[in-house]
Amino acid sequence: MATASSQLLLPVLLLAFARPFFAGSVEPGAAAGLHPVVLLPGYSCSQLDAQLTDEFDHSSAPSCGGAHWEKRWFRLWQNHTALQEDPALVPCYAELLRLVYDPVAGDYRNVPGVETRAVAFGTTRGFGTGDPATKNICMEKLVRALEGRLGYRQGENLFGAPYDFRYAPAPPGQASRVFAGFLSTLRALVEQASEMNGDSPVILVTHSLGGLNANFFLRRSPSAWRRRYVKHFVMASTGAGGSVPLLQLGGSSTATDLLSFANTRWTFASVFSPLPSPIVFGHAPLVVTRAKNYSACDIPEYLKANGFSDDEAARYVTRVLPVTLDFGAPAVPTTCINGVGVPTAEKLMYWDGDFGAKPEAVYGDGDGAINIASMLALDTLIGADPAQDYFKSLLIHNTSHVGVISDDYAVKRLVNEVLEANRAID
Numbered sequence: 001m002a003t004a005s006s007q008l009l010l011p012v013l014l015l016a017f018a019r020p021f022f023a024g025s026v027e028p029g030a031a032a033g034l035h036p037v038v039l040l041p042g043y044s045c046s047q048l049d050a051q052l053t054d055e056f057d058h059s060s061a062p063s064c065g066g067a068h069w070e071k072r073w074f075r076l077w078q079n080h081t082a083l084q085e086d087p088a089l090v091p092c093y094a095e096l097l098r099l100v101y102d103p104v105a106g107d108y109r110n111v112p113g114v115e116t117r118a119v120a121f122g123t124t125r126g127f128g129t130g131d132p133a134t135k136n137i138c139m140e141k142l143v144r145a146l147e148g149r150l151g152y153r154q155g156e157n158l159f160g161a162p163y164d165f166r167y168a169p170a171p172p173g174q175a176s177r178v179f180a181g182f183l184s185t186l187r188a189l190v191e192q193a194s195e196m197n198g199d200s201p202v203i204l205v206t207h208s209l210g211g212l213n214a215n216f217f218l219r220r221s222p223s224a225w226r227r228r229y230v231k232h233f234v235m236a237s238t239g240a241g242g243s244v245p246l247l248q249l250g251g252s253s254t255a256t257d258l259l260s261f262a263n264t265r266w267t268f269a270s271v272f273s274p275l276p277s278p279i280v281f282g283h284a285p286l287v288v289t290r291a292k293n294y295s296a297c298d299i300p301e302y303l304k305a306n307g308f309s310d311d312e313a314a315r316y317v318t319r320v321l322p323v324t325l326d327f328g329a330p331a332v333p334t335t336c337i338n339g340v341g342v343p344t345a346e347k348l349m350y351w352d353g354d355f356g357a358k359p360e361a362v363y364g365d366g367d368g369a370i371n372i373a374s375m376l377a378l379d380t381l382i383g384a385d386p387a388q389d390y391f392k393s394l395l396i397h398n399t400s401h402v403g404v405i406s407d408d409y410a411v412k413r414l415v416n417e418v419l420e421a422n423r424a425i426d
């Protein structure tokens with residue numbers, strides 16, 4: 001393990017990062033003795049490279065044609081330039097990006113013969129979607145602010161943990177090979193970041209789905225390890241109970257968007273992780289039709305009504321729900337930061353039961369993606385847990401889900417929390 005991790009991180013150490021130019025705005029004394037920071041971005045924010053092996057069967061991806069593909073790594077998520085230049089690549093890349101569930105292994109996997117890896121693990125260089133239209137939704141501004149204001153330096157005390165966002169955690173006893181692999185590389189990265197910085201413990205900073213994954217990671221780490229290696233957990237734009245807007249499972253596919261093309265995203269294990277939790281939303285009707293209502297407790301039926309198979313609905317119960325119900329204290333000093341004041345659907349009305357149509361909605365408070373109820377539940381599910389020591393939950397007004405890491409004001413708040421975590425004596 002030790003050998004594997006040093007091999008993994010060697011490229012990080014060898015990278016010659018130019019000293020960032022900051023216009024005299026670095027906090028006085030901040031650069032000295034900073035705790036290392038490890039960043040986990042949100043859904044779709046890690047670029048993925050792919051390579052086809054001999055096992056690849058062209059019939060599993062007919063849109064890619066029968067031509068021989070040279071065996072080399074190429075950017076699968078997201079090669080924006082290539083897809084713009086040749087829209088015919090969209091169906092092919094979407095087919096390569098799908099996941100399949102292997103009942104024998106009891107696990108999700110890539111399409112056979114497609115190998116994938118997150119780009120530039122250990123650094124933040126693989127953060128982003130590749131599409132210039134979605135600039136700054138993937139912690140780019142936060143990275144610049146940590147460098148510019150606090151004097152963090154890539155590869156020295158600032159690290160990135162991109163991950164294959166298609167995969168999700170599984171409960172104990174169930175296989176999740178790719179996700180488990182990510183957790184062991186994350187563990188090695190945290191240890192190495194600490195060792196490179198005089199053994200000082202790291203500050204984990206996450207956005208959105210990255211927070212769910214990091215929370216799972218921390219809850220399954222031995223307490224001695226957490227105490228030794230984790231100074232603070234700053235979790236941005238992550239609720240304790242998922243999101244009602246994400247119950248919009250229908251909707252048309254678009255010809256240019258890889259994730260929605262031919263329902264590609266609905267093959268991912270990770271799309272079920274942030275669905276509303278029964279602990280937070282209980283039996284309240286979240287989806288209303290003339291004939292029937294669905295609450296967070298009816299998600300298996302709701303999935304079937306949306307065209308998911310019986311197996312997929314059953315997998316939600318055995319594989320997703322136990323992880324959702326287990327959300328709780330990470331048992332390291334934690335600061336949660338969420339946006340509020342943005343209309344957020346808290347009930348979806350599909351009167352005719354046509355889930356492919358655009359629903360009417362009843363709106364409540366939230367960040368546009370996460371409902372206020374899910375944010376307030378952080379106080380009970382994390383803050384009130386006896387296992388949790390320091391806990392703070394910040395709500396930033398008039399700030400959206402992505403605004404938390406892209407609006408100047410919010411980024412400033414986030415960086416202040418990182419600075420405060422650095423200074424805390426705990």
Ligand SMILES: *[C@@H]1O[C@H](CO)[C@@H](O)[C@H](O)[C@H]1NC(C)=O
Binds near residue numbers: 073074079082
């Ligand atoms: C993007 O796709 C083009 C065309 O297939 C390819 O030449 C290029 O190497 C790809 N970019 C990356 C980063 O893999």
Ligand SMILES: *[C@@H]1O[C@H](CO)[C@@H](O)[C@H](O)[C@H]1NC(C)=O
Binds near residue numbers: 285289291292293
């Ligand atoms: C569904 O919920 C609404 C409240 O949102 C309620 O008025 C209605 O009676 C419920 N319908 C059914 C079929 O239970």
Ligand SMILES: *[C@@H]1O[C@H](CO)[C@@H](O)[C@H](O)[C@H]1NC(C)=O
Binds near residue numbers: 398
């Ligand atoms: C809310 O934020 C938007 C930009 O994100 C800004 O235009 C607007 O003035 C803000 N509203 C308030 C009440 O602060």
